[in-house]
Amino acid sequence: MATLTLPVEEKKKGTEQEALITGAEAIAIACKLANVDVVTAYPIRPYDTVMQYISQLVADGEMDCEYIVAEGEHSQFEIVKHASVCGARVFCGSSGVGWMYAMEALTVTPALRIPLIAMVGNRALDDPGAFGVEHNDALAVRDLGWMLTWVDSAQEALDTALIAYRVAEDRRMFVPLAISCDGAFLTHSQALVKIPTAEQVKKFLPAYNRGDLLLHPDNVISVAPQVNEDWVMEIRRQNFAVTEIACDVIREVYAEFEKTFGRKYGNPFFEEYMTEDAEVVLLGMGTLSTPVKVAIRKMREQGKKVGFVRLRWFRPFAGKEIGKCLERFKAIGVLDRDFSFGSPDLSGVVATEVRSAMYSNSKTRPPVIGFIGGLGGREVTVPDVESMTDIVFQAAQGKAQPLTQWIGLRG
Amino acid sequence: MSTFVDEKPTQELEAFKGVKKVPHEEYYTSGHRTCQGCESAQIMKLMAKAAGPRTIILGSTGCMYVANTSYYATPWGVPWMHTQLGSSGSAALGAAASLRVQMRKGVMKDEPINVIAFCGDGGGADMGLGAISATMCHPDYNLLILMYDNESYANTDIQISGTSPYGVNTSFSTPGKVKRIMNHRWKKNMAPLMLVGHPTVKYVGTISTSYPLQAMNSVRKALSVGGPTFIHCLNPCPKGWDFDPVLSFELGELAVNTGIWPLYEVENGKLKLYGKTEQIASGRFKRLPVRDYLLKQGRFAHFIEEDIDYFQSKIDDMWNKWLVPGIIPLQKDIETE
Numbered sequence: 001m002a003t004l005t006l007p008v009e010e011k012k013k014g015t016e017q018e019a020l021i022t023g024a025e026a027i028a029i030a031c032k033l034a035n036v037d038v039v040t041a042y043p044i045r046p047y048d049t050v051m052q053y054i055s056q057l058v059a060d061g062e063m064d065c066e067y068i069v070a071e072g073e074h075s076q077f078e079i080v081k082h083a084s085v086c087g088a089r090v091f092c093g094s095s096g097v098g099w100m101y102a103m104e105a106l107t108v109t110p111a112l113r114i115p116l117i118a119m120v121g122n123r124a125l126d127d128p129g130a131f132g133v134e135h136n137d138a139l140a141v142r143d144l145g146w147m148l149t150w151v152d153s154a155q156e157a158l159d160t161a162l163i164a165y166r167v168a169e170d171r172r173m174f175v176p177l178a179i180s181c182d183g184a185f186l187t188h189s190q191a192l193v194k195i196p197t198a199e200q201v202k203k204f205l206p207a208y209n210r211g212d213l214l215l216h217p218d219n220v221i222s223v224a225p226q227v228n229e230d231w232v233m234e235i236r237r238q239n240f241a242v243t244e245i246a247c248d249v250i251r252e253v254y255a256e257f258e259k260t261f262g263r264k265y266g267n268p269f270f271e272e273y274m275t276e277d278a279e280v281v282l283l284g285m286g287t288l289s290t291p292v293k294v295a296i297r298k299m300r301e302q303g304k305k306v307g308f309v310r311l312r313w314f315r316p317f318a319g320k321e322i323g324k325c326l327e328r329f330k331a332i333g334v335l336d337r338d339f340s341f342g343s344p345d346l347s348g349v350v351a352t353e354v355r356s357a358m359y360s361n362s363k364t365r366p367p368v369i370g371f372i373g374g375l376g377g378r379e380v381t382v383p384d385v386e387s388m389t390d391i392v393f394q395a396a397q398g399k400a401q402p403l404t405q406w407i408g409l410r411g
Numbered sequence: 412m413s414t415f416v417d418e419k420p421t422q423e424l425e426a427f428k429g430v431k432k433v434p435h436e437e438y439y440t441s442g443h444r445t446c447q448g449c450e451s452a453q454i455m456k457l458m459a460k461a462a463g464p465r466t467i468i469l470g471s472t473g474c475m476y477v478a479n480t481s482y483y484a485t486p487w488g489v490p491w492m493h494t495q496l497g498s499s500g501s502a503a504l505g506a507a508a509s510l511r512v513q514m515r516k517g518v519m520k521d522e523p524i525n526v527i528a529f530c531g532d533g534g535g536a537d538m539g540l541g542a543i544s545a546t547m548c549h550p551d552y553n554l555l556i557l558m559y560d561n562e563s564y565a566n567t568d569i570q571i572s573g574t575s576p577y578g579v580n581t582s583f584s585t586p587g588k589v590k591r592i593m594n595h596r597w598k599k600n601m602a603p604l605m606l607v608g609h610p611t612v613k614y615v616g617t618i619s620t621s622y623p624l625q626a627m628n629s630v631r632k633a634l635s636v637g638g639p640t641f642i643h644c645l646n647p648c649p650k651g652w653d654f655d656p657v658l659s660f661e662l663g664e665l666a667v668n669t670g671i672w673p674l675y676e677v678e679n680g681k682l683k684l685y686g687k688t689e690q691i692a693s694g695r696f697k698r699l700p701v702r703d704y705l706l707k708q709g710r711f712a713h714f715i716e717e718d719i720d721y722f723q724s725k726i727d728d729m730w731n732k733w734l735v736p737g738i739i740p741l742q743k744d745i746e747t748e
Binding site: 035037038064065066068070071072074075078079080081082083084085086087088104105108207215216217219220221222223224225226227230231 | 464465466467469476477480481482484485487488489490491492493494495497498500501502503504505506508509510511512513515516518519524541542544545549
């Protein structure tokens with residue numbers, strides 16, 4: 001049973017507060033601040049702690065929403081889908097095979113232009129069972145029109161949830177957005193988080209306005225009639241148009257966020273760590289940033305010029321920016337906490353995307369070594385990072401390396 | 412300040428007193444391309460007429476989506492949305508929750524708006540059963556799930572569903588050289604399943620498009636009584652059942668008169684039988700033999716005498732042995748130790 005450690009004391013209301021909370025709790029608080037209208041829950045670890053917190057917020061009268069516990073993930077996502085079409089701001093989430101159980105609903109949500117915000121507590125897919133983090137769950141929707149972002153701290157989780165509503169509910173967008181939080185490492189780990197005030201959030205986040213797409217007796221429309229080959233291609237093209245402007249909208253919203261809350265994220269799409277003079281870099285998503293940064297500091301002391309690029313947004317994939325960023329390094333190592341069996345070079349999903357982005361956007365062709373590791377919640381250790389970096393340096397020196405390597409594997 | 416169930420007012424739709432009192436306005440009009448003699452389209456029309464203009468309708472995949480609602484040619488005069496095959500329950504719940512919270516927060520005019528989700532037998536009795544069941548457990552949301560039942564997946568080429576009759580010939584249960592009967596399942600008893608399984612549900616009814624006034628009044632009552640409600644409608648299907656479209660209405664009547672399709676409603680636990688069903692139950696009308704119904708349909712053309720006899724015996728059991736004849740399949744005799 002989760003207990004809420006909300007810090008807001010009566011006397012201090014109206015000013016930003018700091019609290020020691022988990023990633024899941026941070027997102028629950030963001031939902032409260034965003035005045036979310038309909039929330040649907042269904043239990044699966046590790047995402048479900050967010051729903052425990054929200055349930056407590058509702059019971060305590062801190063949050064006014066319809067809180068519905070569904071009978072499965074498919075219903076969970078279908079309920080909020082319809083609630084959103086009728087004008088409500090909605091929140092939902094899942095993990096691992098739960099997310100896959102909802103797959104049909106996940107598929108239709110972007111096509112219906114629904115700004116659903118979901119939290120994915122990343123978890124390994126069955127079988128065999130494992131609670132720990134793997135990114136294949138969220139990545140399963142990467143081609144369907146969902147926006148996908150990975151965060152690595154509770155603060156970033158809270159901030160990104162607020163940013164997510166503003167981006168998704170922008171009338172130019174109207175597509176769902178999933179915030180990925182690594183299971184356990186982020187969902188259940190506490191950190192100090194600055195909690196903005198409701199007034200600040202209200203200023204930053206306008207009310208959800210479904211406009212002429214609202215399903216209501218005052219607006220008699222038929223949503224998603226049968227189109228067949230006559231029109232389906234044109235409608236797909238409209239969805240595609242969202243992806244053409246998504247990066248611009250995200251940039252705008254981050255700028256607004258900085259103006260309102262004073263926290264800077266710089267480039268929204270990826271974080272660069274000690275890359276300025278780096279010869280090689282590692283690239284990855286989520287909480288593996290912690291061991292990677294520790295290892296990099298250690299290696300820097302030994303004179304190794306290595307940096308790190310943490311990808312925040314996977315969809316849209318900022319191909320131009322990534323390609324331009326990475327072209328200056330002699331070799332790149334991509335750490336995938338996922339697999340993509342049978343893919344080109346048998347690499348993980350992120351490595352394959354990075355190679356693709358560089359092919360069209362980079363002036364140089366440095367080797368991109370794919371690493372697969374940290375699956376099922378296994379820790380990526382500092383020695384793991386060191387040995388990967390050594391391999392990337394070898395590649396930078398022109399010594400051919402296998403393009404995909406599994407790390408941290410038991411013999 | 413404890414509230415056991417947080418009820419919201421409904422529209423309180425009075426029963427239509429007769430066919431001449433039924434309003435002329437239609438909310439399901441031209442634009443659909445359903446088959447000649449389609450009774451499923453007929454219940455769409457009656458349902459929309461009964462509900463009136465302050466209504467949101469959510470339609471799960473099936474004939475009444477694919478053949479009914481084409482881009483640029485929608486027949487719906489009320490807001491309508493497609494929902495996934497197994498999602499009628501979730502669709503109604505989501506819409507009702509959305510309206511409720513927005514009215515509470517003052518961002519939407521506070522008024523009773525009908526929420527109806529319809530599904531076919533495949534969407535309702537098979538794939539969507541879990542979601543409908545879950546929705547029936549939420550007494551605070553006013554909504555109606557209407558299941559139109561043409562006893563097959565009629566949009567995908569006529570395949571057996573959980574409500575197809577015993578022995579029926581469909582494209583997934585075609586008689587062959589060795590096996591004459593490929594469907595051994597007995598039709599799922601949906602309305603009682605919703606009723607008995609969900610004790611807080613205030614209204615469950617069965618209807619037939621051959622009795623349009625009762626069908627419309629059942630919809631009006633279901634929308635007025637409050638909480639989640641369920642209606643099961645039998646809809647003869649010329650294409651799936653293989654009969655001349657001119658017989659659609661007559662087959663609906665025969666289903667009732669043979670005792671195969673009892674017409675009733677249960678409101679707040681009180682059972683009321685309708686028309687010929689009531690006369691059958693009270694002994695004032697002798698059930699017609701099922702052969703009169705079966706042999707008018709090509710889907711039973713492969714039946715031999717013993718199949719008809721078996722079918723008849725099952726219907727006889729329904730009326731002679733069940734605790735609530737035609738409805739609840741418990742034996743009348745209760746064993747005691």
